[in-house]
Amino acid sequence: MHFTGRDIDQYIQQQQYVDTAVIPLVQLDLAPNGLKQSASASDYLQSLTNLLEKQFKGRILLFPPVAYSKNGDRSRLAEEMNAEMRNTEFKHVFYITTDAEWRTFEELNNVLWLPAIPTENMDQSFKLSVMEDQLRQVLPLFIKEWSKPS
Amino acid sequence: MSNNRVSRRQFLGYTLTGVGGFMAAGMLMPMVRFAVDPLLQEKAGGDFILTDQKVADLSEEPVRVDFAFEQVDAWYTSEVTSSAWVYKEGDKLIALSPVCKHLGCTVNWGGDPEHPTQFFCPCHAGRYEKNGKNIAGTPPLGPLDEFAIEDRDGLVALGAVKANTLVK
Numbered sequence: 001m002h003f004t005g006r007d008i009d010q011y012i013q014q015q016q017y018v019d020t021a022v023i024p025l026v027q028l029d030l031a032p033n034g035l036k037q038s039a040s041a042s043d044y045l046q047s048l049t050n051l052l053e054k055q056f057k058g059r060i061l062l063f064p065p066v067a068y069s070k071n072g073d074r075s076r077l078a079e080e081m082n083a084e085m086r087n088t089e090f091k092h093v094f095y096i097t098t099d100a101e102w103r104t105f106e107e108l109n110n111v112l113w114l115p116a117i118p119t120e121n122m123d124q125s126f127k128l129s130v131m132e133d134q135l136r137q138v139l140p141l142f143i144k145e146w147s148k149p150s
Numbered sequence: 151m152s153n154n155r156v157s158r159r160q161f162l163g164y165t166l167t168g169v170g171g172f173m174a175a176g177m178l179m180p181m182v183r184f185a186v187d188p189l190l191q192e193k194a195g196g197d198f199i200l201t202d203q204k205v206a207d208l209s210e211e212p213v214r215v216d217f218a219f220e221q222v223d224a225w226y227t228s229e230v231t232s233s234a235w236v237y238k239e240g241d242k243l244i245a246l247s248p249v250c251k252h253l254g255c256t257v258n259w260g261g262d263p264e265h266p267t268q269f270f271c272p273c274h275a276g277r278y279e280k281n282g283k284n285i286a287g288t289p290p291l292g293p294l295d296e297f298a299i300e301d302r303d304g305l306v307a308l309g310a311v312k313a314n315t316l317v318k
Binding site for chain 2: 058
């Protein structure tokens with residue numbers, strides 16, 4: 001489900017089934033030489049998370065991307081997100097990002113890091129097949145997390 | 151030469167009737183065409199989307215067929231890709247919607263190794279038989295929806311989604 005008014009209504013009714021939150025983390029690098037790459041990575045991440053939402057619509061709630069500046073304090077952001085997530089009933093929280101710095105952070109559980117693939121020059125059907133290949137790498141991680149005895 | 155010669159008066163009469171008839175027909179024809187147009191439209195129309203899937207390549211095993219269409223959401227137009235599970239039953243083509251009737255996840259054919267001849271929803275382990283019938287005891291409460299499907303010059307064309315008609 002998406003983080004929209006309509007989907008949230010359904011979420012509130014079906015909370016026992018929708019037990020997983022997915023939060024994309026997007027780094028903003030607005031320096032002239034980082035701008036293009038940052039935009040492309042953000043586009044990639046949003047395409048991927050939308051595809052993921054389509055596959056697992058009934059079990060995940062996809063949050064809008066959380067954006068932060070390149071030199072922002074990631075551990076503070078992580079703490080704030082964790083604190084906010086404690087208000088919710090989610091059993092599983094996934095963070096998904098293309099920013100390599102998150103790989104060294106211990107504060108967040110279940111950070112999925114993926115290298116961004118620039119998709120802006122691909123035609124529609126090729127882009128779709130690339131994104132589905134990417135999705136196939138992510139899906140088992142979710143299934144594995146769900147099948148863990150809790 | 152024939153005996154009943156056409157007089158000048160008769161000739162003019164015939165000519166005027168003929169020309170007048172053409173003029174009247176010229177005015178009435180478009181009006182009649184406009185009037186019956188909605189009826190003709192519906193026969194030819196129906197929003198079928200042509201896919202890349204060849205009908206000849208289909209078998210009794212459901213395969214995933216992707217298709218794309220434009221969707222307008224307020225001011226935002228986007229190309230949406232969607233898919234269907236298509237198979238043949240005898241000579242009949244059948245296309246099922248991959249949207250789980252529980253909470254809308256995407257179901258896969260044979261997604262569960264223990265039930266290779268069923269549709270499987272990975273979210274809450276919902277299962278459906280090949281004709282889309284939901285299996286009792288799993289979360290879904292209804293059968294998978296069906297697409298209207300056509301063979302268009304050897305390619306599969308998909309139409310509107312409708313309630314499942316295969317499950318009795």
